[in-house]
Amino acid sequence: MDDWLEIGTIVAPQGLKGEVRVASESDFPERFEQPGKRWLLPPNSVQVQEVELLNGRYIPGKKIYVVQLAGIDHIDRAEELRGYKILVKKSDRPQLEEDEYHVADLVNLEVYHQLTGENLGIVTDILSAGNDLLEVTLHQQPEREEKPEPDLSKVSRKSKLRKLKPKQRKPATLLIPFVKEIVPIVDLKTGRIEIKPPPGLLEMNEK
Template identity: 30%
Template sequence: MEQFLQVGVISSTHGLRGEVKVFPTTDDAARFQTLKNVVLDTGREKLDLEIQSVRFFKQFVIVKFKGIDNINDIEKYKGKSLFVTRENAVELEEDEYYIGDLIGMEVYTDDSEERFGVLKDVMETGANEVYIITSENHGEVLLPAIHECILDIDVEAKKMKVHLMEGLL
């Protein structure tokens, strides 16, 4: 399981006083209002940052970090990701999973003990998510994340059991 979960990406600076525009990668951008701390992945190290203020502008979250009061101190982090620790992550409902925990899962079908493929990505659509599975025998397979197709997910073992509906291959 992933220790850190991504909540956003710094897209640009905002003003001269150290604020940044963050593109949220979480389902609910409003959760930034209750966040106290985030982890900034600089590429070399992870920095713990305390959130001082949050406001919203179009699809972005404008964030001000405590102790960063100048554009020059934050500008170098454009394009870098913001994470929360698993303890600070949003509680999941039943049959909900963090995408970071799903990526890389080995996928098996209900009619065979052989590995079908590996979950490479999750595409979010309006109706439901779609799991993108890379299979050695079938190439890229798109599987809707519905109860009829996704039979079991074991996050600890990184395994998923699926039912391939007629017409998917």
Template identity: 30%
Template sequence: MELVVARIGRAHGIKGEVTVEVRTDEPELRLSPGAVLRTEPASAGPLTIEAGRVHSSRLLLRFEGVKDRTAAEALRNTLLIADVDPAELPEEEDEYYDHQLMDLDVVLEDGTEIGRITEISHLPSQDLFIVERPDGTEVMIPFVEEIVAEIDLEEQRCVITPPPGLIDDRAEIASARDAEAAEPAEKTEGEKSGDDA
């Protein structure tokens, strides 16, 4: 099975290093020196990682044969793809690979359908599920213990307990607040005109 493990960003310095947007929970395994990765577009690769280091909380990689800034910049936005055995599981019990979570049905504890996971965004602070609702809109669900109550791979579902406002229609909440805020303002104007009379 093919998995996108990173996207190449800007060139860093003049010796061929690039920043990468990591898309795997196991960068030390997938993006270690010696790893050979296919690319999208295919014409950019395959690429062999020569060295890697963390700089200002960003992962920097250098590939064999990429020796200067011009060659590094030419790789910008290239996706790095690893071959992974579909039966392979992460070492930790409550960890999952992205491909295991993709297309899971997202439901509330009472069974109410929210949508399905179409993308997983790996941010520095936490991971986010991008969930497509039945009407085609998207909602972002933080992949944290307080919100994601259960991942059931056999049933292909993700049970969530979202806090108020996370999946509600925010427009309605905002308009209700606006209406409440407007009422006292109208009263004040009425009181002022009463004083003038």
């Protein structure tokens, strides 16, 4: 699968004539609006299937596209595609402007504090909230206060399993605005990002 780039997931049929709704994972509208070859990846499979995208349109505010695929002309056929991934070849990448990056290239880059040289963590996701945000999982996880063991004698048998089921703690992360002033250096060749956070940003975003 190293040769493929996932651009979206089919989440539901749209109407009765075989159109499908696609949750986009791409910043390029032409991936869903421009006719041409795409590839489908069924759930729990590594076997891709070629398909022709006939047309598509964007649903404002939802990061959802409605697309028509060749050979899918009824809601029942569209329903069968629920959960399928839509792929393109990694070699088929739109041309980027200066200081633009593909999301897949940013994930797993190491993040360094430009002033101190400290390796803070690794980019694990890109979030959209007005400006894009880098989600950085910290290498140095903060110590957390251990809670005392509960008194089992005060918990009913009926609710023991539900109440005492251990919760998995998510690793602490930082959210870094992906703007030039805060992220002045992105070096894809060395797998390195340098940030210059304003005072209080690291402490405010740590969670």
